Amino acid sequence: MTKAQLFDQIKQKKSYLCVGLDTDIQKIPQHLLVEKDPIFEFNRQIIDATHQFAVAYKPNIAFYEAMGAKGWESLQKTMEYIPKECFTIADAKRGDIGNTSGLYARAFFDKNSSGLDFDSVTVAPYMGADSVTPFLDFPNKWVILLALTSNGGSKDFQNLRLEDNKQLFEEVIRKSQEWATDEQLMYVVGATKADMLTHIRTLAPEHFLLVPGVGAQGGSLEEVSKYGMNSHCGLLVNSSRGIIYASTDKDFAKVAGEEAQKVQVEMEKYLNLYLS
Numbered sequence: 001m002t003k004a005q006l007f008d009q010i011k012q013k014k015s016y017l018c019v020g021l022d023t024d025i026q027k028i029p030q031h032l033l034v035e036k037d038p039i040f041e042f043n044r045q046i047i048d049a050t051h052q053f054a055v056a057y058k059p060n061i062a063f064y065e066a067m068g069a070k071g072w073e074s075l076q077k078t079m080e081y082i083p084k085e086c087f088t089i090a091d092a093k094r095g096d097i098g099n100t101s102g103l104y105a106r107a108f109f110d111k112n113s114s115g116l117d118f119d120s121v122t123v124a125p126y127m128g129a130d131s132v133t134p135f136l137d138f139p140n141k142w143v144i145l146l147a148l149t150s151n152g153g154s155k156d157f158q159n160l161r162l163e164d165n166k167q168l169f170e171e172v173i174r175k176s177q178e179w180a181t182d183e184q185l186m187y188v189v190g191a192t193k194a195d196m197l198t199h200i201r202t203l204a205p206e207h208f209l210l211v212p213g214v215g216a217q218g219g220s221l222e223e224v225s226k227y228g229m230n231s232h233c234g235l236l237v238n239s240s241r242g243i244i245y246a247s248t249d250k251d252f253a254k255v256a257g258e259e260a261q262k263v264q265v266e267m268e269k270y271l272n273l274y275l276s
């Protein structure tokens with residue numbers, strides 16, 4: 001998917017919501033456990049209830065890998081089910097020496113090889129240029145590079161000062177722009193770091209940012225939107241648990257749909273206020 005197509009969808013749905021499919025067999029409603037594929041059945045109902053309010057879906061790959069071969073099958077079926085207009089993110093946080101990264105890229109981008117055809121994959125920058133660029137060989141596919149993450153441990157490395165007093169995450173954003181343009185590269189910035197967004201926009205004014213951490217992690221959608229939005233929105237704000245486990249009863253899909261709609265209504269307000 002191109003950047004323009006993503007922005008078109010945002011304008012159409014008046015939303016920049018990404019629903020995180022962090023589907024945990026131990027958390028889904030009990031009544032689904034009799035299904036042949038409970039994980040897919042849960043995702044199917046969540047997608048049906050939320051797709052009119054969401055522009056993207058982000059299956060977190062750990063939740064599927066933990067189920068072994070069955071999990072990959074649920075993931076493949078989920079990918080087939082997600083409406084074609086939606087942007088898809090393999091939240092896999094990959095990155096390795098070049099030839100291995102090439103295989104990771106095939107795993108998520110090359111349908112003929114793996115059966116999966118994601119639009120994007122999250123990548124850790126720690127191993128540098130040759131660990132990231134193999135993902136960029138696939139046209140219209142995106143790398144979403146971890147920059148400033150939402151978790152407490154982000155400060156252990158990401159905020160370290162370099163010789164020129166720049167922080168490590170700032171150098172990740174600067175250096176990675178030598179590898180790809182904003183047509184193929186996004187950054188992860190946690191919603192819990194909204195106070196840094198004005199500064200981050202000086203480093204990456206045009207890029208889309210994937211912003212997890214609203215909902216269960218307590219980040220503010222209003223602050224993220226106010227400080228992070230640019231002229232083509234430039235934001236995909238993810239909520240996983242806050243939507244998919246809003247109810248863990250038989251009405252889970254209906255309640256997830258209501259939660260997604262609440263977020264969309266708020267986003268519509270911010271698009272009117274802050275789209276520059």
Ligand SMILES: O=C(O)c1cc(=O)[nH]c(=O)n1[C@@H]1O[C@H](COP(=O)(O)O)[C@@H](O)[C@H]1O
Nearest residue numbers: 060091122149150190212216217239240241
């Ligand atoms: O790359 C991510 O998606 C990610 C980066 C980050 O900094 N923080 C973060 O929470 N995430 C992911 O975003 C999702 C957040 O889930 P909730 O806190 O339940 O909304 C999880 O799948 C996390 O793995």
